[in-house]
């Protein structure tokens with residue numbers, strides 16, 4: 108039961124967009140509690156604003172709720188912890204907004220809510236609804252309270268990040284500080300004594316002494332981001348910013364302004380001057396992560412900036428010189444992308460001045476014991492438990508597994524196994540067994556939206572299945588939509604449309 112919560116807790120420290128953070132939180136909540144609708148609302152002044160909803164019609168997200176008009180929301184805001192509503196006389200704030208059977212839900216159904224309290228202050232609410240009136244009878248208050256605590260932390264993190272963001276834009280020093288903190292967080296040491304890793308470390312040393320543009324390639328989870336940080340930290344630019352741009356998360360319409368900045372009034376929403384990532388990285392390193400996902404339309408402009416070292420803010424006719432070193436990373440085969448006309452060949456050649464390939468974990472199994480030991484230490488610190496050890500079978504299992512998710516998968520497997528093995532134990536030494544690794548069970552999802560035995564049409568069943576498959580695949584791909592689309596055999600745009608249609612239930 109703790110596992111999904113751990114995922115959310117880990118997400119909090121990850122560099123996710125707020126929307127993604129909330130969406131993942133809600134997905135986890137639905138896996139833990141079987142319900143038909145769930146909503147996370149943030150209190151902004153007097154108004155409750157939905158930041159993530161599931162099982163409600165799409166328009167719910169655009170609604171604003173005044174607590175005094177919605178007695179249930181007012182009661183949740185006043186409560187100290189989870190509360191349940193049985194009285195059908197008190198209207199539900201989401202009446203008419205439920206994606207399924209709106210009319211049924213508005214009569215008798217199960218409803219729970221919990222205020223989100225951070226440092227003694229109420230900052231929002233979490234609500235859960237189910238068609239089946241007894242659906243929440245077995246749900247413990249503590250479970251909901253824990254979800255609410257995490258939701259509170261997620262919203263709090265966003266509020267802090269927003270404040271920091273504003274400062275960072277005004278003041279490059281703050282940006283630099285943030286970068287340092289991010290660096291500390293990444294922790295940076297590239298472990299491994301295999302021939303493959305020794306070669307990678309050697310190449311890093313060599314590249315760090317130069318300003319060569321570097322393209323880091325390798326499967327997901329092999330450590331590309333860690334390599335990029337190592338190059339920066341060992342280079343003469345180490346005291347200057349390392350600016351991370353996740354190309355997969357750049358919305359096409361805003362990409363140019365994100366990269367190059369804009370001047371006030373250059374487009375709707377450009378309320379102030381803003382520096383782009385190129386400018387912020389001046390003197391340092393610009394890390395273009397997931398470069399294979401960069402929209403084609405932006406590629407020529409990026410190429411020009413990389414080639415000339417000059418950028419122009421959107422809406423300005425002034426050019427600015429920047430001194431940056433470019434490091435890019437991708438888990439795609441870019442030459443294949445070029446052949447398929449999804450990536451421009453001129454940009455590809457410009458970026459791959461020095462290609463650095465990080466080998467998959469299955470090609471350097473000698474590193475598994477060392478990496479496992481490192482992750483066991485980290486798990487021990489994180490969980491505050493006794494010495495963690497692997498028994499012989501567990502070690503053999505780790506050695507023989509295929510590791511499609513590479514080092515990241517190993518890290519997660521060990522953390523989960525440590526959690527399972529140490530549950531309820533205070534021993535000085537905790538031994539992790541083969542079963543704790545959960546490597547062979549292909550499906551360890553708990554319940555899920557399709558769980559309750561409700562009669563429904565084929566279309567509804569197919570939609571529920573599709574939605575579940577999409578959610579799981581996206582989670583497995585660490586929120587990389589492009590990768591998820593590839594695994595599902597869909598175009599990325601179509602995946603977005605399909606997901607939106609299913610979410611909005613139309």
Ligand SMILES: Nc1ncnc2c1ncn2[C@@H]1O[C@H](COP(=O)(O)OP(=O)(O)OP(=O)(O)O)[C@@H](O)[C@H]1O
Pocket residue numbers: 293296297298299325326327328329330331332333334437438478514515518585
């Ligand atoms: N050699 C290593 N030593 C220690 N930790 C490592 C090593 N390689 C990877 N890791 C850890 O594994 C996780 C995944 O690494 P990273 O994020 O760099 O992968 P990636 O190649 O960028 O993956 P993706 O393509 O999915 O973005 C991180 O937590 C990282 O710290």
Ligand SMILES: [Mg+2]
Pocket residue numbers: 331332396
């Ligand atoms: Mg990465």
